[in-house]
Amino acid sequence: MILESSPAWPSLLLAAILLGDAALSLKPVPFIEACLSGVKLPKDWWRALIFIKCLAATGLIAGLWFPGVGIAAMVGVIAYFCAAAAAHVHAHFLGSEFWINCLGMLALSIGILVLTLALN
Incomplete structure (x- = not known):
């Protein structure tokens, strides 16, 4: 059974948030710069x-046309934010950036996956 990304709005919402996050990271706004520096991620990365x-x-957007791709992208986003959470814990950088940005995005990503699967 291949799971589809339907309805479309959860995938589009997460895609828009990720693109907004990417745009804010082009010239990192202070809270993103603090986060990346706090986990000691080299600037080259x-x-x-x-x-x-x-x-x-x-991948989230492509999943609207190609069954399975959107769900795989959601799982990848969750893995990304799990890795980010692990980096925060490893660096002992557990301030508001961890609780609001990192765990907030992780919770949102998990919620969108669960919602998509429930509505499928």
Whole structure:
């Protein structure tokens, strides 16, 4: 059984949020810069995160036409934010950036996957 990304709005919402996050990361706004510096991510890697977020958004949108791709992209987004949470814990960087940005995005991503699966 291949799961579809329907209805479309949860995938589009998550894609829009990821693209907004990527746009804010082009010239990192203070809270994103604090987050990336706080987990001690080398500045050379910051651009890779923008690429990853754009690729995830592309997968979410492509999933509207190609069954299975959107669900796989959602799982990838969840894995991304699990890795981000692990980086925060490892760096002992557990301030508001961790609780609001990182875990907030993780909870949103999980919620969208659960909602999509429930409505499927």
